Structure formats: C-alpha cells, structure tokens
Amino acid sequence: MYARLLAMFCLLFVSNFTARADSTIPMGPTLEVYVKGGQGSTPDVLAAMSRELDVLMQTAGFRVVLRGTDDAATSGGAEHLVLVELRGLCVAQFSALAGAPLLTSVPLASSSVAEGKVLPFSSVDCTALNRFLAPVGLNQPQAEQEYLYGRSLARLLAHEFYHVLAQTDDHAPEGIAKARFSIADLLADHLDFETIALQRLHPR
C-alpha cells in the first residue's frame, strides 16, 4: 500500500493543472492542496470550487492554498498537505448525463485508509457527480450549472478533508461531515460544518 501511494505522490508532480495560490486569504493553519486532474475543467468551475473551499475550510480554521502539481511547495512547509485527484472530466455535463442517473450509492469522493489511519490522498469521481446532479441541475442555465458543479466539488472535498484532518471515519448527523449527501445538500445555498465536526477538527 505504501509503495503504491508513494508512486501516486510522485505522479502528482508532473500534472499541468493550474490553480490559484492566493496570498490574500486569512491566516490560520495552512492546508496545502495539490490537485491532479482537472485540466479539462473550466475556469468557472474551478473558481466556484476554490471560493467554496476557502469559505468552508476557513470556518473550520484552516487557510487553504490550492496548488497545481508542478507548483513549488510553500516555503517553510505547510502544516497540512492533501493530494487530490479529480477523476474524469470535471465540467457540468447535466444534459449529456441526465439519461444516466446514479441508480446505486456510488461513492462520489473518497480518501485512502491504511492501518487505521486516514491518508492525505483524496479523490472525486467527476462523472459520478454529474450523473448525481443531472436530474435537478439540468434545468439551470449553463453558467449556473458550472457554478453549482464547482461548488459541489468543493463540498465533497471539504468532506474528505474533514476525515483527513480529524483522523476519523466517523460522520456527523448534519452538514459537510454527514455520511451521505442528497442532491438538495449539494445544491443548497449553504452547507456548513456543524458543531460535532468542528470539535473533531479542533479537539481540546
């Protein structure tokens, strides 16, 4: 398992994903996120993802820095580092996939676990996310679809970051850390970390 994941880590650094390294985001423990994949995505999707991720992780007390896999690391090193793989074409394709809705509970995102530890390797299935959102998202204008898709990506990632940072496979009753998202959860105006999840992220 270790060798396989290490190989994955090395591959991440040859990707050409271009992401923002924002120096204006607030202070706090830094969560550096290296993203593999997403090259076929659109600026609107990535911007919506980045904005939502900033807001969600800020409420949890973390300062997110998104990086392409060929970007240099933060000087001095970040407090936390997660490697993310965006699998498939990460653009809103609700019209194309509305005829193929998810009929079973296919995981939309996941993180690696080994020997009881949640490893900082997370992934999102971009095609499954499209199939999941398509029945409802289909009715939105294209620009709104891009926005909703990018924001949903961020919510899935924030869920995985909760597992990684809190080192738990437990879930919370509500919010970002709940065990299962509905379409309404992902399309809601707000979906936040609730108290139990925040306490797990910052144990006293």
Ligand SMILES: [Zn+2]
């Ligand atoms: Zn989970």
